[in-house]
Amino acid sequence: MDDLFRVSGFGLGVVGLWLCYWFLLADRAKGRKRCPKCWYDMSFADSLRCPECGHDAKRAADLLKTRRRFKGLWLCLLVFLTAGFLWIQPKVQQNGWVSVMPKTALILCLRLEDNQAFFAELDRRTQINVSGEFNTYFPGMLVTDPESLYQWQWGLVGNACVELKKGDTDVLDRQLLLLWLHRASTHVIGEDAERFFRANLSFLEDADPGIRRAAAIFCADARSPEIALESIRPLLDDPIQQVRVGAVSGLRLLGRYSPAPVPVLVEALKHDDGEVRVHATAALGSIAEHGQEPTEVFETLVDVYRSDSEVRVQAQALGAICKFESQRERAYEFMREAFSSTESALREEAISSLTSMDQFDEAFDLEFALQGLNDESPDVRFYAAWLLNERISTDSLRPHQELLREFAKSDDEDVRGAVRKHLGRMQDAIED
């Protein structure tokens, strides 16, 4: 059936081309003299005046013009439209009319009452799979293809959303508008970007907590860090925990490009909600990882590590402390201290932070690995086995051969694997 549509569409297209030729080029003079107005045969006329209609051709060459029937072009147009209609039918029947609409037409249709299908189609055409290394971590994750729309088209999208936002919108509509205003504002510059960003700020006060949470992240626009900061900040005290955490995520994003949110995040370390403190601590660690390492922030994190009432916040603070390149020596002290704690969360954080740092000293790794292989926490044992596999040489394990033989009988598969690998190498060395 698809082929039938394609063949007839193609056939009709050929007919259309042939008709164009017929109307515009086929009736050439070929040496015959004709009146250029009524096309009366003037082969035997001795003047330039037509004996039939009285038209006076100005030059002899005018009698040799090709007869072009421009009115016939309407027929050609009709034939081409029909041919096109038939050609796209298979796609229309499979994916609907929206799938064959040009992007600009789709964008103009966003302003219509029933616009869900147009938003969905636009989504399909602008979102692509993330590529490269990222894809292995987030398979199936989509990002906006910056090439998919021109800047002026993004401008049209944003303007349509600003307009739609003025009407009565339900939760689903508002989610869509928030998302598309954000996409539009990141793909345009100047006054438009600012207008779309400001339009989104009002979603921070939305009645729906899901929208407030998403808005806190979408409004973290580094081009207006002060406005973004002051607008997101009140959500740290939102009645819904998810929204408070969203606000911290927004500030964390903002902190990658601007130092503005750092004091607010430091303030959040004293928040009543432990969940907010955990996320604020992680955010400060992440900001340090991106190059901002103020000493007072480090000292505040040390305080949190020492004195927070919840162990998970202390553990997160230790993780953040380890992200400060400039404070490595002190971080190692804290790690060693935490690794001998009775709290498994602290031991887990200490050894996992160690594995995520570049090697400092093999003796230090060795100390953690040997102690960790016997830990009651499976996570600690996992990281200890990782250290053994990746960073510790068989030679430096030789003095601990007795201990390793004990661990070779461990119930933990990771531990057994790592230990046996080294013991095997020692055995090989003896046989050689």
Ligand SMILES: [Zn+2]
């Ligand atoms: Zn004539």
